[in-house]
Amino acid sequence: MSSYEESESKFWRKAKENPFVPVGMAGFVAIVGYRLMKMKSRGDTKMSVHLIHMRVAAQGFVVGAMTVGVLFSMYREYFAKPIEQEQKATQPK
Numbered sequence: 001m002s003s004y005e006e007s008e009s010k011f012w013r014k015a016k017e018n019p020f021v022p023v024g025m026a027g028f029v030a031i032v033g034y035r036l037m038k039m040k041s042r043g044d045t046k047m048s049v050h051l052i053h054m055r056v057a058a059q060g061f062v063v064g065a066m067t068v069g070v071l072f073s074m075y076r077e078y079f080a081k082p083i084e085q086e087q088k089a090t091q092p093k
Helices: 005-016 022-040 047-090
Strands: none
Touching: 005 022, 005 047
16 A cells, blocks of 8 residues: 555545544635635735735634534533443443
């Protein structure tokens, strides 16, 4: 197995464990692409201000996706698992 295949399978394994990583990556790329397309119609806004706004929007999306991912993981760990374990314990054998 080549290193490319190993890294690709590692990416898909990580994506299955935490689906918000690809969402954050896709959002980052979408925001940067959109803001780069809008660069021509930025009006009187300076280039540096436009780029700062683009960076803040992209980083905000990624941080939001990470926060939702952490909250989802906490929910699975602390709420969903105890409910499953309680249901298994109460099932008659």
